[in-house]
Amino acid sequence: DVVLTQSPLSLPVTLGQPASISCRSSQSLVYSDGNTFLHWFQLRPGQSPRRLIYQTSKRDSGVPDRFSGSGSGTDFTLKISRVEAEDVGVYYCMQGTYWPPTFGGGTKVEIK
């Protein structure tokens, strides 16, 4: 199975400051059709998971533009340009290029 390694495990951030989460894959996530199926999810306490970014950099409907995704091949990044209080939670990357789909171990974002 494809292993996704997220870092850091925990990310204390100051409100209004940027934050960045890394996701590294054990193999390239480029599919045979050229698409890269690497996605980012947000889990806020007491809420259902919410996908923020799909296919590396496409923002889901309703997701604030302070969230952005980038990367290619095996290295990917989720960035929050200015962290707000509502961004507290755990963030997961997920790959859908290979079966079975797999998730990273998660990064907990908290306010300093």
Added chain:
Amino acid sequence: EVQLLEAGGGLVRPGGSLRLSCAASGFIFSSYDMSWIRQAPGKGLEWVSVITGSGGGTNYADSVKGRFTISRDNSKKTVYLQMNSLRVDDTAVYYCVKDFNWGDSPWGQGTLVTVSS
């Protein structure tokens, strides 16, 4: 608007069975793969199973293979997860998800399955 409504969770003893359902609306149901993904208490996310739009193809995580069966009824716009031989480590909130690799894929509220004696 895509909406998914999971149901069927509950408390069951180890070795028991449960059938989850997920009612979909807001999209052409038969055109999309549907997956079940779960989150155990205090743990991360785990993909469980997928079924193709026609229902002709299925796939399972190794952890549930041989115990869980995914199916769908396109006339009812519903996907199911039959869970047999349940174990304590199957305890989780189960979510159904529309084609997670493409756009317009919101999650429902999930349904909690608790396996305990």
